[in-house]
Amino acid sequence: MFRSLATPETPAIGIEVDGRRIACAPGENLAAVLLRAGFGPFRSTPVSGAPRMPYCMMGVCFDCLAVVDGVPNSQTCLTAVADGMTVRRQEGASAAAFLAAEGLADE
Amino acid sequence: MSDATFDLAIVGAGPAGMAAAVEATALGLSVCVLDEQAAPGGQIYRGITRPAGLDPQVLGPDYWEGKALAERFLACGCDYRPGSTVWHVDAGELSFAGPHGGGTVAWRKLLNATGAMERPMPVAGWTLPGVMTAGAAQILLKASATVAENAVFCGSGPLLYLVVAQYLRAGVKVAAVLDTTPWQAYLGALRHMPAALPGWSYLSKGLGLLREIGAAGVRVVRNVDRLEMRGRDALEAVRWRAGASEGEIATSHAFLHQGIAPNTNLARAAGCAHVWDEAQLSWRPRTDAWGAASRPDLYCGGDVAGIAGARAAALSGRLSALAAAADLGRIDAAGRDARAAGLRRAMRRELAARPFLDTLYRPLPAFRVPAVDDVVVCRCEEVTAGALADAVDAGAMGPNQLKAFTRCGMGPCQGRSCGLTAAALVAARLGMSEGEAGYFNIRFPVKPVPLGAVAAAGGKPAG
Numbered sequence: 001m002f003r004s005l006a007t008p009e010t011p012a013i014g015i016e017v018d019g020r021r022i023a024c025a026p027g028e029n030l031a032a033v034l035l036r037a038g039f040g041p042f043r044s045t046p047v048s049g050a051p052r053m054p055y056c057m058m059g060v061c062f063d064c065l066a067v068v069d070g071v072p073n074s075q076t077c078l079t080a081v082a083d084g085m086t087v088r089r090q091e092g093a094s095a096a097a098f099l100a101a102e103g104l105a106d107e
Numbered sequence: 108m109s110d111a112t113f114d115l116a117i118v119g120a121g122p123a124g125m126a127a128a129v130e131a132t133a134l135g136l137s138v139c140v141l142d143e144q145a146a147p148g149g150q151i152y153r154g155i156t157r158p159a160g161l162d163p164q165v166l167g168p169d170y171w172e173g174k175a176l177a178e179r180f181l182a183c184g185c186d187y188r189p190g191s192t193v194w195h196v197d198a199g200e201l202s203f204a205g206p207h208g209g210g211t212v213a214w215r216k217l218l219n220a221t222g223a224m225e226r227p228m229p230v231a232g233w234t235l236p237g238v239m240t241a242g243a244a245q246i247l248l249k250a251s252a253t254v255a256e257n258a259v260f261c262g263s264g265p266l267l268y269l270v271v272a273q274y275l276r277a278g279v280k281v282a283a284v285l286d287t288t289p290w291q292a293y294l295g296a297l298r299h300m301p302a303a304l305p306g307w308s309y310l311s312k313g314l315g316l317l318r319e320i321g322a323a324g325v326r327v328v329r330n331v332d333r334l335e336m337r338g339r340d341a342l343e344a345v346r347w348r349a350g351a352s353e354g355e356i357a358t359s360h361a362f363l364h365q366g367i368a369p370n371t372n373l374a375r376a377a378g379c380a381h382v383w384d385e386a387q388l389s390w391r392p393r394t395d396a397w398g399a400a401s402r403p404d405l406y407c408g409g410d411v412a413g414i415a416g417a418r419a420a421a422l423s424g425r426l427s428a429l430a431a432a433a434d435l436g437r438i439d440a441a442g443r444d445a446r447a448a449g450l451r452r453a454m455r456r457e458l459a460a461r462p463f464l465d466t467l468y469r470p471l472p473a474f475r476v477p478a479v480d481d482v483v484v485c486r487c488e489e490v491t492a493g494a495l496a497d498a499v500d501a502g503a504m505g506p507n508q509l510k511a512f513t514r515c516g517m518g519p520c521q522g523r524s525c526g527l528t529a530a531a532l533v534a535a536r537l538g539m540s541e542g543e544a545g546y547f548n549i550r551f552p553v554k555p556v557p558l559g560a561v562a563a564a565g566g567k568p569a570g
């Protein structure tokens with residue numbers, strides 16, 4: 001389990017993760033906040049439904065995808081938290097919508 | 108959106124992009140810098156403008172060296188656009204998207220400073236939750252002061268030892284280091300020792316890190332030649348083998364690393380010619396001494412043009428900025444060369460230790476191409492080594508046919524996590540060199556973007 005070494009900043013803001021409120025500091029990295037909150041898996045794969053969690057933390061692997069403020073396929077490792085942000089697990093198939101963008105390149 | 112045409116657009120705000128922006132603005136060029144991160148710094152100086160509340164000695168002096176550069180960058184007068192992922196490059200124009208919206212930027216010269224990413228390390232179970240890269244552990248530490256206790260660090264290379272040392276300085280318990288550097292590599296590297304002496308600071312720093320890890324009493328297993336991440340729905344244990352000995356360590360966190368490789372997708376999609384670098388076991392765009400790529404309007408600087416470290420990245424960014432200023436007629440060739448002379452001297456010192464480091468930390472074949480059939484190579488499409496080998500036996504003659512046969516490399520990461528592995532697998536199986544086997548054809552968009560953004564940018568067609 002990940003934990004923070006920093007003394008918590010006040011005043012904290014909050015995000016809502018699967019209906020639970022998580023306190024964090026403004027501007028923090030969303031994936032880091034989710035890892036510390038024990039959120040997981042972030043998503044399941046479209047192919048086999050296997051559970052996934054952040055792997056690279058730098059925008060390369062796409063394993064940190066989640067539904068952020070209703071938007072699927074959000075790369076949480078490239079997202080900063082904002083007060084009231086909502087996060088939900090992403091189940092496999094919703095990846096299809098954005099793979100359409102790849103399809104554009106593969107036609 | 109902007110109507111202005113920038114003299115120089117820079118993709119990436121790591122040391123290369125930041126230093127180039129400072130140099131170019133000082134020469135009077137109008138400069139736009141786009142980076143998908145929320146703050147400048149790139150990989151090494153991640154979070155440098157937004158301290159995460161760590162004791163400064165945890166990250167060490169090499170990290171804090173970036174503070175002055177980031178401050179000069181933010182004050183240089185360039186148009187800096189954080190949170191902007193560049194997904195398309197055309198002649199004289201690029202398209203970007205991000206949480207603050209997207210748009211296009213017009214430019215006369217483009218510097219691709221997209222840096223490096225970690226080399227894939229496809230071991231059994233590497234897709235399990237709890238398995239991450241050592242770079243990921245470092246990013247969590249630098250930018251978020253976030254750490255995991257009792258992790259197992261696996262692999263080889265300066266960045267791996269650096270992250271372990273940074274964990275230890277922060278007072279975090281490390282369960283073990285499973286070092287995959289084979290003892291033969293030390294012998295091979297000795298040959299490059301004399302030439303490496305001008306780069307002594309790198310060597311002594313590396314030794315210092317190993318001493319630091321040893322002094323902390325962390326368990327280090329050397330000559331590890333097999334690794335397996337075990338668990339059902341998440342990591343539960345790491346199994347290792349080192350010659351005749353083997354063992355298993357219970358943990359819920361493993362961090363893998365076997366070096367870094369240029370992040371070439373943007374340069375490839377932009378049509379730049381690439382060369383295979385056998386010493387670094389990776390592809391890089393072909394560049395001249397100024398970073399000019401095969402496309403006349405485009406430069407590549409920093410680690411994307413070959414792994415050389417943060418200081419070399421900054422120097423190469425500055426060299427490209429000088430070349431751009433000369434190409435645009437803002438300085439003459441003599442002025443460019445006079446300014447470049449000192450930079451080139453410094454560059455030679457930075458590069459002196461590279462052959463030594465590349466030889467010592469060359470990844471083992473067994474960790475580049477999985478020997479076990481059911482190991483996943485393509486994380487996105489979940490294509491295994493066995494499926495790829497079958498496709499080669501069924502007639503796939505190279506990485507692109509492999510992609511067509513198996514969907515390997517067709518997922519959202521666009522082959523970044525599997526391309527080097529798939530290409531090495533094809534090459535090995537067909538008895539070709541990796542340079543001959545080639546690499547995936549990469550097309551725009553280089554990152555998946557919402558369809559709305561594509562439409563807004565005028566429905567850019569492929570390539």
Ligand SMILES: Cc1cc2nc3c(=O)[nH]c(=O)nc-3n(C[C@H](O)[C@H](O)[C@H](O)COP(=O)(O)OP(=O)(O)OC[C@H]3O[C@@H](n4cnc5c(N)ncnc54)[C@H](O)[C@@H]3O)c2cc1C
Pocket residue numbers: 058118119120121122123124141142143144148149150151152169191192193194220221222223224225242243245246266269367370373408409410411415416417418420553554
């Ligand atoms: C995870 C990681 C950690 C590292 N840590 C260290 C360290 O602690 N010490 C050390 O000496 N070296 C470290 N390195 C090596 C490091 O790459 C170099 O030392 C140095 O950062 C290279 O500088 P650069 O400017 O070439 O690229 P980078 O610093 O990698 O910067 C590239 C920038 O480009 C951005 N980018 C990439 N693609 C796009 C796109 N399409 N659109 C917009 N922006 C984009 C990235 O977000 C990034 O900010 C690390 C490398 C990695 C991969």
Ligand code: FES
Pocket residue numbers: 053054055056057058059060061062063064065075076077078
């Ligand atoms: S963790 Fe790899 S893209 Fe976010």
